[in-house]
Amino acid sequence: MWIASFLLSFLFMEFAAWALHKYVMHGVLWWLHEDHHRVRKGYVYQKNDFFAIVFAIPSFFFILFGNIGNIPPLEGSGYGIMAYGFIYFLFHEVVIHRRWKFMDLNSWYFKAIKEAHRHHHQVNTKEGATNFGMLLPPLKYFKKHFAPGPIRKTKNA
Helix, strand or coil: CHHHHHHHHHHHHHHHHHHHHHHHHHHHCHHHHHHHHCCCCCCCCCHHHHHHHHHHHHHHHHHHHHHHCCCHHHHHHHHHHHHHHHHHHHHHHHHHCCCCCCCCCCCHHHHHHHHHHHHHCCCCCCCCCCCCCCCCCCHHHHHHHCCCCCCCCCCCC
8 A cells, every 4th residue: 555655646746746836836826936047157046946845844744643543544655745756856957957067968868858848948937838847758759759769670589
């Protein structure tokens, strides 16, 4: 039950993050998110970073109360939210925006994610943006970057 709740909450977070990004960050809380749509050099604290704390709160309490109350699905959900936050951090801050430069991934998957996010940032206003998700960008970006190369024969084949 713990593993199932972990996986389900991790997957759910992509859709929750998409909806919150589209309707809350580009909606009523645009004033916290708008600085993220401005070009800056190097690491600069952004008001947008506050959202990491917002997502960490339910994760912390799910883990805490799931552990205290011996409720494995609740605890697993908390860890699923935490795992999504960690992956989101790696993808968004390290791979895409390069705020920390210890990893540069350029597979077809990461190229698709980077391009979708770049298109999201072409709009610097509250309205008109696209591509609000992180781990699952629209299929058109995958199709563009996933072009399997020719099959090569090796000496041993």
